Amino acid sequence: MSRLRETGLDLLKIYSSSLLPFPRTAPWLPRGLCTATPTPDGDHLHGKQKTSAGSENVSLLENLSLLGVDLKKARQRQPGVLRKLLTNEQGVAGFLQAKGASRQVIAGIISRYPRAITRSLDHLEQRWALWRRVFASDSEVVDILHRSPESFFRSSDNENLEKNIVFLSSLGFDAKALHRLLTTAPRTFSNSAELNRQMVELLEDVGSELGLTRRSEPTPEGFAKAVIGRNVYVLIRSTRRVRRNVEALRASLRLDDAELLALLQGPGAEILDLSNEYLGKNFRSLREKMASLGCGRADVKRLVVAYPMVLYISSENLSGKLDALLRGGVSIQQVVDKPKVLDYSTQNIAGRIEELQRVGYEFQRHGIAILDTSRKRFDAKMLKLCAALPPSTPPPQEGGG
DNA sequence: ACAACCGGGCTCTGCCATTTTC
């Protein structure tokens, strides 16, 4: 069953709870890159008195400097670590180096999450092995650590980590989905398994409240999985936030159960992790903007249901996009009918409108679908439009001149 | 041939506050 051998756990406990030295050395490091083993009575460490009340471990600071650690940053982040007498910077650095991390990456990791140097080698090896159950190579794990040292090091509970892997697998995520989940939101790993379970439970409850049952399609479990699959950030948000967003969407759009269900397990999942305030603010400003353009509640609902990501876009950005479209001769009703144009950047939209205007494209006659295509498809279309121009018309110039 | 539909890829940490542990 458990891949964590008891002997390993016992050793971990011994190292973390006693003052035994960490056994391994990393030959490539300068000598003395581990704070000295304390003598049984703890006296005269590094020629100075026992650190008490706020004084830092000078030799530890020296070691960290040699590793290239940004002491200022480390001190600001976790000052207590710099006062510790027994640390394992040598072991940790050697371990990471053996996994393929460069000196700069290692320094960055320790600078941003100093507590990393309190982990024992046995602990690290266990934890690494658990991560490797999801990630195919050491370098993938190193990449994540480089990105987010905290995700790997914040918790020292390997048993909990294993529970998480088992739990997430049990939800029915295949290897690829699990990989995506943890690449994108590695903090999920260091959540307590209980916290992750609570979020899944919340989503299942929402599904049940919206009419799903054990025999429905999907089941509440399937619903929870769908939501998480569509928005992997959900698991690193609070249940309170997600619950409030669900309620806010239901209330502000006046959705019935079936509509809300479809929205949440579909594209609406993507906005569930927004902060409650941001979601509310964006909804209000969208409603106002739409109202100023003569659109009512029904139009807003249609737009949001078809394209919930509209609430993800900041109000300023969205305003700019809509203005660019309207200036170019697109009607707001066309945007409501084909909201995915809003997926593209303002710059992209404005640029395409300009190109189209040069060939006399009329949005009112031909629609705006052309704005919602990849660059390749758009260019192909442009070529045809140019070819169809009357010979007297000068060809459109490149580069917006 | 073209439009419409739809999902996928990229990617999200670094800090603060509170609770727990030692």
Add this chain to the structure above:
DNA sequence: GAAAATGGCAGAGCCCGGTTGT
């Protein structure tokens, strides 16, 4: 009473193209 562990927060899009439908 400290450090460690843990929960929570703010921040804020864009683009591509395979497949299916007509």
